Amino acid sequence: MERIPILRMGEILLVTVQVEMHDQLALTLQEDLAERISATAARGVLIDISALEIVDSFIGRMIANISSLSRIMDAQTVLVGMQPAVAITLVELGLNLPGVATALNVDRGMKLLLDSAQRQ
């Protein structure tokens, strides 16, 4: 089955979405991530969507779900690299993703996660 790879970098899991998202793929990713957070005791999750040309309500919901479930499992999620056109569209759609932390790119996202890990 088609899967989006999850990379482990120390205490952080990195997901780079490079392919066109379809619904099943999004659901699988959500399940896989929950498994991996638990298995690796990860403290942070970075989701890089810079290659995504659209985010609809289904993918938006997946992102919100990942963020909530990782928080419950004591890992912080940072969504990085959202394209301007995608951001404008999501806002118009009515999906503001409150509570989901964001950063411009993977570097900044990583820094955000390390900084908040240090504070704790």
Added chain:
Amino acid sequence: MNFFPDETGRMSQFDQSITDALIEQQSSIQAAWLATLEESGAVRGVRADELKKQTADFLKLFSEGVVESGGDYWGANGWAGTREFLEALSHSRALQGLDAQQTATFVFSLKRPLFDLLQRETSVPPASLVTQITLVSELLDMMGLHTVRTFQKARESVIKRQQEELLELSTPVVKLWDGVLALPMIGTLDSQRTQVVMESLLQRIVDTGSDIAIIDITGVPTVDTLVAQHLLKTVTAIRLMGADCIISGVRPQIAQTIVHLGLDLEGIVTKANLADAFALALRRSGLTVTKAS
């Protein structure tokens, strides 16, 4: 007599001898046409060699059209090549800045050389000659109209493009510091302008990798509901992209509007003026400003 022939009204056919003459005497027709064009003064600003090529190309297409359509109505398939040629010609003239009259004259000035040709063709019986002249005349009229119409369209699109360019130039996104962008907005905001400006701000955030964007609306006298909503949506979009937004210079009237409209400003950072916003941006970037000595 059908003066404006269309799909329903088939026109009378061109005489075979005329068709032949059109093909055989192409170069002499071209010479006469060029002379008429020169005389009309409609070709100022067009290079001589370019004009020579254009007239030759057109005559070739014209005689092909006559052969293929047999003088059938202008909308016929046989004229497709001619139509395309005239559209391209109108386009390039519109871009060169020539006016509609000059462009239409290109076609209309062919009338005299063609009428002369018809009169020289003595093999055509006089009764038929009148029909033939009308035929040529109508055909060229249709072509002229088509040229003007396309010219108009081309001009309109030039104007539209210029308006868009002006829109983008009217509000520049400036870099205040490494990682800090500012968008000083001046004048009345309409919905379209706000949209274009906001889009370019978002793109610049990505291009420059800036963490903080300041939208300064000191120079904006009032905003309407739509613009206020756009502003708020932009702030949200910037957050989704992973950057922060500060709005500075909110005038009392605008604050009134926002409160009156019941728009939710929660989570949006506002500062009295651009200087305060910039100071906050520096602080957030971990920078402090101190006197040198």
Added chain:
Amino acid sequence: MNIKDQGTRPIVTEQDIVLARQACRKLAQDCGLRLVAQTKLVTAVSELARNMLVYGGGGDLHWEILEDGLRKGIRIIFHDEGPGIADLQLAMTDGWTSGNGLGLGLTGAKRLVNEFDIETAPGQGTRISITQWS
């Protein structure tokens, strides 16, 4: 207003949603739509195609390229023979859903496009038409 080109494609599997998105992106690019307008249209297509699949049991996506003077546009019509929508007013309320979605499909899609039109009745299927102009 002229229709320059048109076509139809079925939406019966989840994969069709992805293919419809790609096809509509291409059409929107050919029409000269700005990137943001393209993205909004494609997102609306994604929402409506999924709605049609989930609630209408699948259906057809019909597209048309429009020309109106200087502006070009693209119209997309979603048509299914499903159960239809009983209370349209309720369905067009943000956050309302009969399934387990976010309830943003219809209202969200409407906000993303220039024109939105819906015809539905219980047992009569649903027909939604959206248009985006350049």
